[in-house]
Amino acid sequence: MGNRPVSGRYARGAGSAAGSGQPAARLLASFGLTVIDVGAADAEVAADLWRQGTGLSLADRLCLALGLRMDLPVATTDAAWAEVEDGPAVVLIR
Numbered sequence: 001m002g003n004r005p006v007s008g009r010y011a012r013g014a015g016s017a018a019g020s021g022q023p024a025a026r027l028l029a030s031f032g033l034t035v036i037d038v039g040a041a042d043a044e045v046a047a048d049l050w051r052q053g054t055g056l057s058l059a060d061r062l063c064l065a066l067g068l069r070m071d072l073p074v075a076t077t078d079a080a081w082a083e084v085e086d087g088p089a090v091v092l093i094r
Contacts, residue, residue, distance in 0.1 A: 036066060036070075038062050038065070038066060041069070042062060042065040042066055042069060043062070043065075045061075045064075045065035045068060045069070046058060046061035046062045046064070046065040047061075049061045049064055049065065049084055049086075049087065051084075054080055054083070054084070055080055056080060056081070056084070060076075060078065060080075060081065063076070063081075064081060064084060064087045064088060067087070067088030067089075068087065068088050071088075072088065073088060073089035073090065073091050074088050074089070074090055074091070075090075075091045075092075075093050076090060076091075076092065076093065077092065077093055077094040079092060
């Protein structure tokens with residue numbers, strides 16, 4: 001599994017990097033990340049993955065949608081991701 005964060009997650013990391021006074025692109029690139037953009041089709045899949053009471057954010061569901069599109073497992077610390085029916089394979093890293 002490569003390091004491929006969704007662009008929405010990249011924005012979150014870039015914001016954290018900026019708060020630390022480091023250039024975001026350089027800091028995140030040092031981790032070997034390749035940022036993958038999401039599009040309208042991914043957004044539609046993310047919307048289809050919504051279920052009341054799951055607690056999954058839009059960013060969570062976009063990551064899952066990207067895993068489906070790319071036919072790759074997704075890594076997370078959130079066990080709720082593994083409960084999504086018709087989602088990609090989930091690797092719990094903690």
